[in-house]
Amino acid sequence: MKKIDSHLHVWAHDPDTYPYREGQAPPRDRGDAEFLLDLMDRADVDGALIVQPIVHGFDHSYVDDTIAQWPDRFVGMCLVDPQAPDPVGMLDELVGRGYRGVRFNPALWREGELMNGDVGQALYKRAGELGIPVGFLVSPNNYEEIETLAxxxxxTDAIVDHFGHCVPNRDGSEVPAFERLLAMSRYPRINVKLSEFPRASNEEFPYIDLFDWVHRLIDEFSSDRLMWGTDFPFIVEQAGYSKGWEIADRIEPAIGPGLSDQILGGTCERLFGTWG
Structure with missing residues (x-):
């Protein structure tokens, strides 16, 4: 089985060479590629999808250099400025440089604009034409925008990150936003990332309150539309990188080998191409 981390970020600690986004304070967490690779090797992780970090804004130079140095280990998902004069042209240029996906972050749109407006529709349509997935960093408030685009x-292939930013109720009662996320399985090109466990859970490692949600997502989407992500570098301080993978082994009832092969690597390669 090939293990592919479907969601993480890397950033440089040399702002003179790799500028930070204006107004973005340098992160305290170590997030460089060398540190990540050491952790991946220790956890027997074959490859990872690097999502362009907001720390560097729309300057992709550090991710560019990271992928160029380790092309067998990393694939990139770019970040397009929806307020740029030509966002679609920016997407074309980044895909031409080798990026295999694009992230939508509603906080980057102009005030009052939605992701399913003219700019978002043009970008989403173009992503489909280019054969690359769109990854959504959203809250439940944005679900209608995703459904419109889908x-x-x-x-166009789409991915909802981090359990759609749903959080279980402490009393175990139904979470309407999560039920709506499950209902998005009716769109056959929508996928979901099982990622950001520490943020989504109300509990400590191994985040038992999310186990049922994982199984419900498997039931609704099937394993080949789900993918595992650690959210490095944040996972390092939250639990530890290796423990970010150990969660999958702790889930009860256990995820069977065939299903886990898809979730821990197969889905990511289906959407983004092979690693190595």
């Missing part, structure tokens, strides 16, 4: 452009 309805209008059914040939």
């Amino acid at each position: 309805s209008v452009y059914p040939d």
Whole structure:
């Protein structure tokens, strides 16, 4: 089985060479690629999808250099400025440089604009034409925007990050936003990342209150539309990188070998191509 980390970020600690986004304080966590690779090797992780970090804004130079240095270990998901004069042209340029996905962050849109507006529709449509997935960093407030895009452009692959930023209720009662996320399985090109466990859970490692949600997502989406992500570098201080993978082994009832092969690597390679 090949293990692919579907969600993490890397950032440089040399702002003179790799500028930070204006107004973005340098992160305290170590997030460089060399540190990540050491942790990946210790955890027997074959590859990872690097999502362009907001720390560097739209300057992709550090991720560019990281992928160029370790092309067998890393694939990139870019970040396009929806307020740029030509966002679609920016997407074309980044994909031409080798990026295999694009992230939508609603906080980057102009005030009052939605992701399912003209700019978002143009970018989403173009992503489908280019054959790359769109990853959504969203809250439940944005679900309608995703559903609109998925309805209008059914040939574009999409990924909802981090359990859609749903959180279980402490009393175990139904969470309407999570039920709506499950209902998005009716769109066959929507996928979900099982990632950011420490943030989503109300408990400590191994985040038992999310186990049932994992199984419900498997039931609704199937394992080949789900993927595992650690959210490095944040996971390092939250639990430890290796423990970010150990969660999968702790889930009860246990995820069977065939299903786990898809979730821990197969889905990511289906959407982004092979690693190594």
